[in-house]
Amino acid sequence: xxxxxxxxxxxxxxxxxxxxxxxxxxxxxxxxxxxxxxxxxxxxxxxxxxxxxxxxxxxxxxxxxxxxxxxxxxxxxxxxxxxxxxxxxxxx
Numbered sequence: 001x002x003x004x005x006x007x008x009x010x011x012x013x014x015x016x017x018x019x020x021x022x023x024x025x026x027x028x029x030x031x032x033x034x035x036x037x038x039x040x041x042x043x044x045x046x047x048x049x050x051x052x053x054x055x056x057x058x059x060x061x062x063x064x065x066x067x068x069x070x071x072x073x074x075x076x077x078x079x080x081x082x083x084x085x086x087x088x089x090x091x092x
Contacts (some may be wrong), residue, residue, distance in 0.1 A: 020047070
């Protein structure tokens, strides 16, 4: 892992300037969302899209591989449930 060390300052509004080299190394873009954590006394800054991708990868382990039909399956289940409710509680 490449490390870049740079001294920066925190301004009166609490803003921290990340130098261009560090932003580029992290894949951060102007105006992009980041997630900040403090881990063992260190500030860790990650792009939001990377954090979301990591979370999705962790969840995917428990869900199994995507089939591409998840939305269709969900809609079919909801329609079947609606038919059962309509049969149970007629509206006339």
